[in-house]
Amino acid sequence: MTDTQVTPLARERRHTLAFLANARTAGAVYLDTEVDATALTEHQRQAERKISVVTYVMSALARTLTEYPQANATIGGLWESEVTLHRTVDVKLALDKTINDVRCAASAVVPDVAAMSLDQIQDQVERLRDTAAEELDELAGIRTLHRLPLSVARVVFAAVTRKSGGPARMGTVALSSLGHAEVARFFSYGGTTVTIGLGRITRKPVAVTVDGTEQIVVRPTLPLSLTFDHRVIDGALAADVLSALARHLREPDSEQP
Template sequence: MSAAPVARQRRHTLYFLDEIRGHKPVFLDTEVDMTRIEEHRTAGRRTSVLSYVLYAASRVLASHPEANAAIHGRLLPRIARYSSVSGKIALDKRVGGRRVVLAAVLPRLEETALNEIQRQVEYYRDGDPATLPEFAGVHTLHRLPWPVARLAYTRTVRPLSRRAGKFGTLAVSSLGHRPVDGFHSVGGTTLTLGLGRVTDRPVVRRDAVTIAPVMRLNLAFDHRVIDGAEAADILGEIKAALEDFQEDAPPGPAASAVVAGKGGGR
């Protein structure tokens, strides 16, 4: 046996997990017939499933302002509702020779075209975290002394006024490039989507069984912010938006920018 301090490159993950301990997640899942998505992918530029889900889910979430929100506080909890949808994606990267998870936030997704979402996904997917300016803050955390870094992280992400820019208002994580059918995670947002692989499975259409590409779509929602009925509606609407995908579908109505309580800081 050997024991050693946690690698500096993993500090941001530990800080994040500590920060979201107050979440009260409940988990839902469904299956999505991806036939329409696969047809759309072969008809034009090769676009990732992640981009399709970000596109569809952001438009659904824009029509559910109660869920496009964040909560903070235990004794006097306050909820902030945001005027646009910011999507956080998880990235499998190497930093200083260690494999770690990094996160990037894509702003105003509900009004962003599919090809632009794909461009942003590729920017973060293919970019070197050592040189991308968006990850400069993470590198700073790794260099600071442990107590100072933890305090700096908390002060940066905890205020509700900054939460959407740091955590997003919707988190999407995909393991579809692995032999994983489905998984649940908590991304620090009211809604977190987990994407499994797309694989051929039997489905029923017009009273007949056929084979179709199917994806398991998992949803974790923070029960402090919304209840199960609304979460189930959101999951169902995302499923429908993917199964009947329309790239020119208009975005949902803008969410309310009102922040509950006085002020908008914490």
């Protein structure tokens, strides 16, 4: 008799394995910072409705990648020899979903977030978050992958996410948040040139200068990570993107169109 149990891998995880097989070619490099979230949390408090941190980040990403279009790009072509710069910022948002009683990560693309207000982005975030996976049109593709043998699912995934169809299915930038849990920071690769990771906002002591005097104060702080694909951009540009994103998050009033 044994204390272990061996079961087949759940079909509902096949889309994740197919993605990971395709992601192995990326040259992922990781950066991180912390953002003073004082103005952001105050903006949340004064808003007429609940606006999630994810929504603020999506809006800030639109402005950041408009400033740095080289990072809003897709690599593809024969031997990955072509880079396409995209005119719209399409955010691939990671979702925590349960499919047939299996908890798994899924993702859906919110297109052209630069054309949306905070309220419009929040509407999309709530729809994707609150709608059952079986009812989301955006997840029809992964439901198809679940019905295929794993070897076939990997081939199909690679075929449909090539450069010509990639942005519609994979977005031009990826965003994932674990801020609901006690996570300080994390780093992931979402299949795009830039992937943003969010941790939990916590109160931390920071040094500030007031009237020429340095003081220690407690501020809400957002851990912010950026994974970039070194095949497409280099560290200096990625650092500028992360710095610009942090700046937009420190100034949420500027995110209103």
